[in-house]
Amino acid sequence: xxxxxxxxxxxxxxxxxxxxxxxxRLHGERWxxxxxxxxxxxxxxxxxxxxxxxxxxxxxxxxVDAANDAPQLVEHxxxxxxxxxxxxxxxxxxxxxxxxxxTVDALGLTTIAPERDAAEIHVPTDRTVSHxxxxxxxxxxxxxxxxxxxxxxxVGLVLRTDEGTHLFPGDSLFPGGPGKxxxxxxxxxxxxxxxxxxFARLDDDVVVHPGHGDDTTLGAERPHxxxxxxRGW
Numbered sequence: 001x002x003x004x005x006x007x008x009x010x011x012x013x014x015x016x017x018x019x020x021x022x023x024x025r026l027h028g029e030r031w032x033x034x035x036x037x038x039x040x041x042x043x044x045x046x047x048x049x050x051x052x053x054x055x056x057x058x059x060x061x062x063x064v065d066a067a068n069d070a071p072q073l074v075e076h077x078x079x080x081x082x083x084x085x086x087x088x089x090x091x092x093x094x095x096x097x098x099x100x101x102x103t104v105d106a107l108g109l110t111t112i113a114p115e116r117d118a119a120e121i122h123v124p125t126d127r128t129v130s131h132x133x134x135x136x137x138x139x140x141x142x143x144x145x146x147x148x149x150x151x152x153x154x155v156g157l158v159l160r161t162d163e164g165t166h167l168f169p170g171d172s173l174f175p176g177g178p179g180k181x182x183x184x185x186x187x188x189x190x191x192x193x194x195x196x197x198x199f200a201r202l203d204d205d206v207v208v209h210p211g212h213g214d215d216t217t218l219g220a221e222r223p224h225x226x227x228x229x230x231r232g233w
Contacts, residue, residue: 012041012076020207020215022049026072030080032056034161036140040209041076044068046095049211051168052081053159055138059083062137063109064157064168065090065211070099074106088112088135090170091154092120096211114146116153129155131197145197147172149190150179158202165206167198167218173208175216177228184232191229199225 010026018031020040028041030052039052048067054060061084066073077084087109089097100123104111112135113121115128129135131146135157143158147169156169171179178194181187204219 010072012072014039014041014076014080020209022047026069028076033159033166034163036137036159036161038159038166038209039080040215041073043073044095044098047212048095049209049213051209052077052084053137053140053142053157053168054081054083055140058138060085060138060140062135062142063087063103065096065170066098066100066103067096068098070102070106073099074103077103077107083138084109086110086112086135086137088129088155088157089117089121089125090114090156090168090211091151091172092117093151093171094122096170097121097123114151114153114155117151131155145169145193147190147193147197149181149186149188149193156198165202167202167206167208169198169208169210171211173198173221174210174212175208175214175221177221177224177233179211181233187232191225195225 013027015029022042030039037054037056041050043050050067051064053062061081110126112127113125115130118125129144133144135142145156147154147156150172154170159166178190206218208216
């Protein structure tokens with residue numbers, strides 16, 4: 001008889017209700033906004049935010065960024081979002097798709113990624129998306145917003161409901177400024193897209209759910225656009 005005890009992997013600790021702030025790795029929260037149920041989960045050593053957007057009417061669900069902790073993520077999805085069928089990767093940086101291959105293999109998900117970033121994601125992309133496209137999740141329609149600069153072709157998603165609008169920008173927008181860029185030209189491109197495609201089109205009460213860290217609103221960030229331009233980052 002073996003005295004070896006099989007180690008049981010950690011599970012996601014999911015809290016019902018929304019604060020926008022998570023308690024560290026494998027902590028998450030889930031809340032309902034109109035016809036959608038949204039989960040935010042912190043994964044991996046870089047505290048990447050993983051999102052699950054689910055139709056409350058049909059049970060269909062979309063995973064946004066299979067960032068890390070694939071065994072725990074797969075277990076969570078099987079229990080809490082069994083209708084997940086697709087996964088969208090917001091941009092090419094590896095910390096946002098470390099868990100992608102294992103998650104896709106375990107759950108048979110269809111992969112979605114930005115057209116020009118897809119070649120750098122080390123999992124085949126089944127469907128590419130660009131600015132202005134839609135991603136359907138049951139009865140939900142998510143608008144794809146192209147945000148170029150953090151990477152050549154990153155995307156965000158806009159979820160509109162009667163109870164509020166939510167933006168999932170990947171690493172292109174955070175509390176306090178845009179995502180990191182490598183050149184002045186990339187910075188200008190990202191700022192142009194944020195100003196023209198996000199701030200000019202969406203209201204102040206839109207909630208921003210970034211790729212790392214706490215949430216914010218467009219109203220909290222809008223007064224600082226000129227400041228970001230002037231500082232160059």
